[in-house]
Amino acid sequence: xxxxxxGQEHDLDVDPDTPLLYVLRGxxxxxxxxxxxxLGQCGAxxxxxxxxxxxxxxxxxxxxxxxxxxxLEGLGSVDNPGPLQHAFIAxxxxxxxxxTAGMIMxxxxxxxxxxxxxxxxxxxxxxxxxxxxxxxxxxxxxxRRAAPVVRTAAxxxx
Amino acid sequence: xTALSRRALLxxxxxxxxxxxxxxxxxxxxxxxxxxxxxxxxxxxxDLPGSLKMAPYLDAWIRIDSNGTITVFTGKAELGQGIKTxxxxxxxxxxSVRIDRPKLVTADTALTPNEGYTAGSHSMxxxxxxxxxxxxxxxxxxxxxxxxxxxRPVGQLRLEDGAVVGPDGRRLNYGALIPPGILHVVAQPxxxxxxxxxxxxxxxxxxxxxxxxxxxxxxAYVQDMRLPGxxxxxxxxxxxxxxxxxxxxxxxxxxxxxxxxVVRDGSFVAVVAQKEFQAIQAMRALAAGARWQSAEGALPxxxxxxxxxxxxxxxxxxxxxSRNPQAGTAKTLRARFTRAYQMHGSIGPSCAVAQLQDGVMxxxxxxxxxxxxxxxxxxxxxxxxxxxxxxxxxxxxCYGHNGADDAAAxxxxxxxxxxxxxxxxxxxxxxxxGWEPLAPAMVSEAQASLDGQGRIVDWDYAxxxxxxxxxxxxxxxxxxxxxxAQPFAPxxxxxxxxxxGGGDRNSNPIYTLPSARVIYHFIPQMPLRVSAxxxxxxxxxxxxxxxxxxxxALAAGAxxxxxxxxHLEDERAKAVVTRAxxxxxxxxxxxxxxxGHGFAFARYKNLAAYCAVAVEVSVAQETxxxxxxxxxxxxxxxxxVNPDGLRNQVEGAILQSSSWTLYESATFDAVGVTSLDWASxxxxxxxxxxxxxxxxxxxxxxxxxxxxxxxxQGPAAAAVANALAHATGKRLRDLPLTRDKVKAAIGV
Numbered sequence: 055x056x057x058x059x060x061g062q063e064h065d066l067d068v069d070p071d072t073p074l075l076y077v078l079r080g081x082x083x084x085x086x087x088x089x090x091x092x093l094g095q096c097g098a099x100x101x102x103x104x105x106x107x108x109x110x111x112x113x114x115x116x117x118x119x120x121x122x123x124x125x126l127e128g129l130g131s132v133d134n135p136g137p138l139q140h141a142f143i144a145x146x147x148x149x150x151x152x153x154t155a156g157m158i159m160x161x162x163x164x165x166x167x168x169x170x171x172x173x174x175x176x177x178x179x180x181x182x183x184x185x186x187x188x189x190x191x192x193x194x195x196x197x198r199r200a201a202p203v204v205r206t207a208a209x210x211x212x
Numbered sequence: 213x214t215a216l217s218r219r220a221l222l223x224x225x226x227x228x229x230x231x232x233x234x235x236x237x238x239x240x241x242x243x244x245x246x247x248x249x250x251x252x253x254x255x256x257x258x259d260l261p262g263s264l265k266m267a268p269y270l271d272a273w274i275r276i277d278s279n280g281t282i283t284v285f286t287g288k289a290e291l292g293q294g295i296k297t298x299x300x301x302x303x304x305x306x307x308s309v310r311i312d313r314p315k316l317v318t319a320d321t322a323l324t325p326n327e328g329y330t331a332g333s334h335s336m337x338x339x340x341x342x343x344x345x346x347x348x349x350x351x352x353x354x355x356x357x358x359x360x361x362x363x364r365p366v367g368q369l370r371l372e373d374g375a376v377v378g379p380d381g382r383r384l385n386y387g388a389l390i391p392p393g394i395l396h397v398v399a400q401p402x403x404x405x406x407x408x409x410x411x412x413x414x415x416x417x418x419x420x421x422x423x424x425x426x427x428x429x430x431x432a433y434v435q436d437m438r439l440p441g442x443x444x445x446x447x448x449x450x451x452x453x454x455x456x457x458x459x460x461x462x463x464x465x466x467x468x469x470x471x472x473x474v475v476r477d478g479s480f481v482a483v484v485a486q487k488e489f490q491a492i493q494a495m496r497a498l499a500a501g502a503r504w505q506s507a508e509g510a511l512p513x514x515x516x517x518x519x520x521x522x523x524x525x526x527x528x529x530x531x532x533x534s535r536n537p538q539a540g541t542a543k544t545l546r547a548r549f550t551r552a553y554q555m556h557g558s559i560g561p562s563c564a565v566a567q568l569q570d571g572v573m574x575x576x577x578x579x580x581x582x583x584x585x586x587x588x589x590x591x592x593x594x595x596x597x598x599x600x601x602x603x604x605x606x607x608x609x610c611y612g613h614n615g616a617d618d619a620a621a622x623x624x625x626x627x628x629x630x631x632x633x634x635x636x637x638x639x640x641x642x643x644x645x646g647w648e649p650l651a652p653a654m655v656s657e658a659q660a661s662l663d664g665q666g667r668i669v670d671w672d673y674a675x676x677x678x679x680x681x682x683x684x685x686x687x688x689x690x691x692x693x694x695x696x697a698q699p700f701a702p703x704x705x706x707x708x709x710x711x712x713g714g715g716d717r718n719s720n721p722i723y724t725l726p727s728a729r730v731i732y733h734f735i736p737q738m739p740l741r742v743s744a745x746x747x748x749x750x751x752x753x754x755x756x757x758x759x760x761x762x763x764x765a766l767a768a769g770a771x772x773x774x775x776x777x778x779h780l781e782d783e784r785a786k787a788v789v790t791r792a793x794x795x796x797x798x799x800x801x802x803x804x805x806x807x808g809h810g811f812a813f814a815r816y817k818n819l820a821a822y823c824a825v826a827v828e829v830s831v832a833q834e835t836x837x838x839x840x841x842x843x844x845x846x847x848x849x850x851x852x853v854n855p856d857g858l859r860n861q862v863e864g865a866i867l868q869s870s871s872w873t874l875y876e877s878a879t880f881d882a883v884g885v886t887s888l889d890w891a892s893x894x895x896x897x898x899x900x901x902x903x904x905x906x907x908x909x910x911x912x913x914x915x916x917x918x919x920x921x922x923x924x925q926g927p928a929a930a931a932v933a934n935a936l937a938h939a940t941g942k943r944l945r946d947l948p949l950t951r952d953k954v955k956a957a958i959g960v
Contacts, residue, residue, distance in 0.1 A: 069469070069489070076489040080444075085436040086429035090559050091641040095890040098559055127429040135428055142427045146419060146856055149864055150292025150609030151426030152560040158427065180898040184890065186559045187292055187609045188867030189860065190901040 055119055059084075060128030070116035074108075075099045077115050078125055086126025086155040090184075097183030100156035100163075101125050107163035107182075126155040129162060137207070138162055141200035142193075149187030156183050161197045169205040171197075259401040262341025263287065267325035270353075271395040273346035274303065280374055280387030282307065282314040284343060287327025288335040289319040289580060289604040290422060293921050294857040295335045297420045301853050302340050305414040306347035306406060307386075308371035319582040319604035321597075329581035329683065331612070331744060332712060333820050333919025336853065340917050348403045350395060357389040408851065408913030415911065417856040422606070434576050434605040435563045439634035442565070443472055444488040445626045446495035448481040449643055450695075452884035453741065454507025457481065461501035465494045474498065475629040478697030482626045484635060492640070510882040511739050518550045518655050522676050524735045531710055531730035532720045537670045538727065541661035543767050544670075548657045549756040551947040552877035553650040555893055556745055560608030561644040562615030566623035567634040573600045573627065577620035578607025581683065585617045588684035589624050592693045592700065600624075611868070613683050613743035615639055615648045621690040642888040647691060649743030650878050650885070652678040654715065656756040666768030668779060671728040673757070677715025678738045679705035680748040707734045708748070712817055718750035718926060721757050722815050723779035740880060747925035750816060751869065754926020755933065755947065758812035762934045763943060772811050772934065773798050782815070784848050787910055788822040789813050791846035795908045796826035806831055807841065808939025812930035814923070821849040821920035822910075825866060825927040829935040836955030838936055840870045840902045843928070848910040849920040858920055859907040865924025866905055871896035873929040876948050 057064045059082060066081055073092075078084045078101070087110045090098030094109035101110045102124040130136035135143065138158045148154045157180070164171055164179040171179070176197050185193065257268045267273070267287075275283045284303045290296045296316055304311045317323050319330065327339055355366045358376035361384060362369070368379045375383045408415070425432045450457070457479040465483055466474055470490035475482040483498050485491035512520035565576040573595060579585040582602035590597040602620065610616055623637040639647075654677045661670040687693035688700035708714035716732035745751075765775035773793045780786050793799070793811065803809055808831070813824040828841040843866050852858055875894050879887040887893035929947070937943045942957040 072489045076487070076492075080488050083438065084429060085431055085433075088433075088435065088560055089638060090561075091890060093641065093889055093891075096559055125429065126427075130428060132424045132428045132430060135424075139427045143419070143423055146423060146860060148292070148420070148423050148426055149294070149860060150559075150606070151423065151432065152292075152558075152608035154426050155429065177898045177901065184559060184895060184897065186557055186611070186868065186895065188864035188871070188896075190867060190896075190898060191863055191905050192860070194898075194901070 055115065057115060057118060057123065058121065059123045060125060068115060071114050074101065074110040074113045074115050074118060074123070078110060084125050084127050088152055088155060097156040097160060098153055100159040100183065102159060102163055105163065105166050107160050126158055129158065137200040137203040138165070138196065141196040141203070145192050145196040145199060147189055147192035147196040149189050153183060153185045157185065157193050161200070164197070165201055165204040169201055169208055171201060255398040257398070260399055261345050263325060263327050263338040264342045264345060264399045267342070268398045270346050270349055270397055270399055272325045273343050274307070274350045274395060276350070276386050276390045276395070278387045278390070280385045282309065282386065284314045284316045285324045286316065286339045286343065287319050287325040288339040289330040289582070290606050291330060291580065292606070292609040293335070293861060294420050294854065295330070296422060297418055298336060298853045298857055299340055299343055300421065301413050301418050302344045303347045305411055306344055307351055309374050311413050311418050313374060321582050321586045321602045326583040328584065331580050333816060333921040333923065335919070336917035337820070337919045340853065344405065345403045346399055348405050349399055352403070353394065354386055354389050358384050414851070414853050415855070415913070418854055420857065432606060433560070434565060434578050434607050435560060435638060437565045437576055437605065437636065439565065439567065442634045442636050443484050443486065443630065444491040445482050445484045445623065445635050445637040446491045446640070447622050447637065447643065448483070448495055448499045448502060449647060450479060450504055452507065455504040457502060458505045459503040460498070462498065464501055465498040468494045468497060473630055475626050477625060478695055478699065480625060480692055480695040482622065484626060484630055507883065511880055511884070514880055517653055520739070521653060521735055522655055524737050526676065526733040526735050527707070529707060529716065529732040529734055531716050531732050533729045534727060535670070535672065535729040536727040537661070541669055542664045544659065544661040545760070545763055545767055546657070546659045547760055547763060547945060548655070549752070549759065549945045551654040551752045551755070553653045553740060553742070553880070554745065554872055554876045555645060555650060555878050555887070556611050556614040556648055557893065557895060558608040558610055558614050558644065561639040561641055562619035563607055563636070563638040564620040564623035565634055565636045566620070566627035568627045568631045571599055573624055575600070575602050575620050575624050576605045577602055577616060578605060578610065579616045579620055580610065580613070584683060584685040585620055588617070588687050588690050588693070589621050592621055592687035592690060592696070593624060593628060612651070612745040613649050613681070615644050617684045618647065618691040621692040625692050625696070645888045645893060646885050649682055649741045651745035652680060652715065652742040654749065654752040656752060658756060658760045660760065660764055662764060662768050666770050666775070668723070668725055668764060669727060671721065671725045673719060673729070674731045674733060675715055675719050675749065675753060676733040676735060677749055678735050678742045679707060680714035680717070680742070680744050681708055682741070682743040705736050705738060707732065711819055713749060715749040716753070717748045717817055718753040718814055720818060722782065722785060722818055723776070724781050725779070740885065746868070747922040750814070750922065751872070751925045751929060752947070754812065754814040755929040758814065758927065758930030759933050759943070759945065762810070762937065771799060776813055784822055785813070785815060788824045788846045788848050791908050791910060792824035792826050792844055795846060795906060796844040798826055803828055803939070806833060806939060808935040808937065810931040810933065810935025810938055812927040812934060814926050816919065816923040821847055821918040821923040823847050823862065823923040823927050825924065825931040827931040827935050829932060829939060831936060831939045831954060833958070833960060836951035836953070836958065836960070838874055838932070838949060838951065838954055839900050840932060842902055842904045843931070844906045844908070845924060846908040846910060847920060847923065848912060848918070849923070850912045850915040850918040852909055852911045853917070855909055858909060861921050862907045862924045863905050865922065866928040867896060867901065869925045869928035870932050873932050873947060874949055
């Protein structure tokens, strides 16, 4: 089947029941999405599917033909980080960082549909994702920091 | 080194005296002290600071190649606490190089010193101190070497990012100053450290070196390792601890696509496949084909666990006894506190990669202790330890002894059965929750008497607990070691002696008490598997003591902060309490209706960092739901290496501890743990995250590092409990302080 990940089409020979997570990590060698629970309860595996946050651990690839998938790697790189990646680094919004990729993708989904979120809207949007180290204060700061950057970029694009 | 000789060295006159004997002893440890007669006996390391005591050679910590590459070695591991960055800061500072110049090698049994476990907030105290002094001594050697070459006194030389520069501008790169073996010398006590006022790297907010990869999808974890030819494995665990495998039908699993091999050794069962999801599907098929013989006996009912525990045989340990009760006390209070079993709950289930090649088993693991884990795995595999190598690679945050060591052993047992191929094993969520060692359930009882002036005149405290460490070192501590056909017996549980303590950690109050007794009732028998979780007994003991201090303050009619200050003599303790109270605005405006203020303080282990926490909580009258609204902490961790890193640790401690305190309780039935996912083991989510958390740091330039990674666990818990009591007028003493318990207490 054909899977569109980070703007590239991949022709993959996989069991259609395979959750997207294992295709991203195994077939495509992407590190961003993490296995946390396999149940859609922690958000470590969060990616975007057609711009909306999705749990890649419970989404079989058969459901994703023709959809655009974006992972953490699709937002930028170490040398050229995207606005949320930059904000997470600038705010030092991690301890172990295992949840970070999912947090960034969850926040990316929010800022794509609402780049002027209130504090309550940010917290509600982030609710599905767990952080065990207790870095949520920094994660919230990073999302607040990135929002105007995303907004400015969106306005520049018209 | 004597004061005289150090002055001589600093003045430069010692240069040749230093360099000649050191070169002469290049490869023959132990080298003679630089300016003394060679010792007749091996070096006495007891006066050396930090981990230099057990690894005294400078080149165990710092090496400099001829091209000037500086490599720093630590036996400690990055667990997400930022230790890589902090240790690099310490080394760069004392070596006078930019932060990005030194490379760092962390815990690896082939390369680094054996520093035991990365635990107990010891990394900066032990490894940071060793690297600090080793680097300072390397700097002295570099200066002395340069002085000899340039024929100038040391006092005329300066250090400039990897080079010694003479008064005439001549530059000697570090690489050119280090003949082979010159750093293979025993460290000397009394090294001159840089003056804190001159710091340019230590005490600054150097950004964490590991965060950019984590925020952009770079390989950052053992989970991300992709060695060529890697196969994926999953284990099939028994339905509950103690069950033995009676029969295994492998036909369905082995016929599945991608399946390479089923590995069985006694009750240890695993499957290896080409792809990860194939391994998961085969694991399920294999589990369906397994028939287990149940264990005998049943666990106590969860509701009765505390009565059950205190009814078990105990070994009594007297932590403190200066009891001398006075007659005529005005008031005596008693209270009993309990704490449920709780989970580490790492977000990423445990993982390891193992490969048996050319007779050597290499294991990449997120264990906290590569050397003890190696010893245990070598015993399990019946291999000599030299042929087993454990290399630390980061995993998800562990906060203590989670499944990391067991997963490393699982991977090794599987890799032995599939020689040559790298085996990547990851546990499933239900395996992590079902098999990780829990934080022990605990009980404490406190009694204290006040005199007419509101001063504590007698204190009597007892705590009941299982051990807080069943960490490996022996094959019997590993799940695989207990499951294989010829199983290893778990070693008998032991208490951890004070002053660090296990269940009794922080059971001795820091307060000035004229009459006090503290008894630890150590319970050897463990109904559920338990081990170390962040803070060990300190979480429960500080929760108990600091809750009880508030009860005493209330009985004395005193303000809780003033009451604590009245019983404190340690000036640093008082400074931390005062700073947190001021930062919070303690004693200022009253909280809104349904809200309460709470305060708590402890010095971790009474020998590490000082931490005071003031909080505001809100309590929803209808539901009993308690929320941490804001927290203000003050911390004294001695010399601060990375202020933002320290803040991050303490912020995290406050949020994690308040999650433990408000929500967390592992559930179990007659045979084992039943809270196998995040629905049955809820932790803090964003809707409950506080509005604000402030951490005030009290820097102590030049003072020894005081471990801080766990200092907030106890104070945060007690501050929340005290604020809840302030908000509701009801004292809750049974952790966790769930909404059902609050609801029952406030009678709605």
